[in-house]
Amino acid sequence: MDFTGLSAFPLTPLVDDKLDEVAYVRLIKRLRAAGVDSIGALGSTGCYPYFSRNERATALRLATEHSGAVPVIAGIGALRTRDVLWLAEDAQKAGVSALLLAPVSYHALTEDEVFDLFDAVTRELSVPLCVYDNPGTTHFTFSDALIARIAQLPNIGSIKIPPISAPQRAASLRAQIPAHITLGISGDASAVDGLSAGCGIWYSVLGGLFPEVALAISRAALTGDMAQARARSDALAPLWDLFKRYGGSLRVIATAAELLGTVTAPCLPAPLRTLTGDARRQVADVIETLQLA
Incomplete structure (x- = not known):
């Protein structure tokens, strides 16, 4: 597959502490209908470490069955290399x-x-792999030298980097990795910075629930209309502020999905919880103010 455009990362919602297959399929179908470029199943937004091997296999089967022609990228992270290899095998079978x-x-x-x-x-893959640098959750930060080293391995297709502090880093990485490997940006509030600095794909939490909004930003950026992309992203500042205020995007997006009725509350795997009280009201106000419903 081509690692380009908008890759939308949906929640993996629960109901009664089990995978909510109906809600999950609904999310996947919505992304397909919106025309996202790929779907990131079981990413960080999908809470992959909280699910068993069987639960993950079921989620991937549902994702591939209902994504149509939209490619599915499957998260396979686990503590042991043995388990990662098992999950990679399951994902490829799906x-x-x-x-x-x-x-x-x-x-x-x-x-x-x-x-x-x-x-x-x-060495065991028949599909390409995206390297995920996410120090906020893994507490491991890839050096540029390590990325360049890994990029020489077979079947590497993309490098997903966290928000960049300077455009020069993307240019430096681009010069150190083979031309066929795409740089991708995560961290929704910084997506336009990454896309303008040469990243070819946006790995998006926002896109997993509000694909049309994220598509408008990514399409503008990737066709060179950075002014429009920046304006659309800046208009979402109240949402980006909530991401910062509440420790990242997961709880905010999951709360929004519950408020919209897209998933059943509570949708996150315990002990994770969606927002309550005043924080929940703030999410509702932002949805209304930005007309995201």
């Missing part, structure tokens, strides 16, 4: 188009350990 791997850990990993993980996994 018919996904690509995989997404972050170096999940309890004990802090070294760069050599992370390289060995990607070396072991990429």
Whole structure:
């Protein structure tokens, strides 16, 4: 698959502490109908570490069955390399188009350990892999040198980087990795910064629930209309502020999905919780103010 455009990352909603298959399929079908470029199933927004191997296999089967022609990228992160390999096998059997791997850990990993993980996994793949640098959840930060080293492995298709502090970093990385590997940006509030700096794909939490809004930003940016892309992103400042205020995007997006009736409350795997009280009212106000419903 081509790692370009908008990759939308939906929730993996629960009902009565089990995968809500009806709501999940509804989310997948909505993304397909919106015309996103790919679907990131079981990403961080999809809370992949909280699900068993069987639950993850079921979610991926549903995603591929209902995504139509839209490629599905499957998160396969786990603590042990053995388990990552099992999950990669399950995902490929489910018919996904690509995989997404972050170096999940309890004990802090070294760069050599992370390289060995990607070396072991990429040798067993029949689909491309996206390297996921997400220090906010893994507490491991990829150096540019490690990214360049991993990029030489077989079956690497994309590097998903966190929000960039300077455009020069994207240019530096671009010069160190093969031309066929796409740089991708995560961190929705910084998406336009990444796209304007040369990233070819936006891995989007916003797109998982509000695909039309995210598509308008990504289409403008990737066709060179940065002024429109920036204006559309700046208009979402109240939402970006909530992401910062409440420790990231997951709880805000999950709360929004509950408020809209897209999923049943509570939709997150315990002990994770969606927002309550005044915080929940703030999410409702932002949905109304930005006309996201």
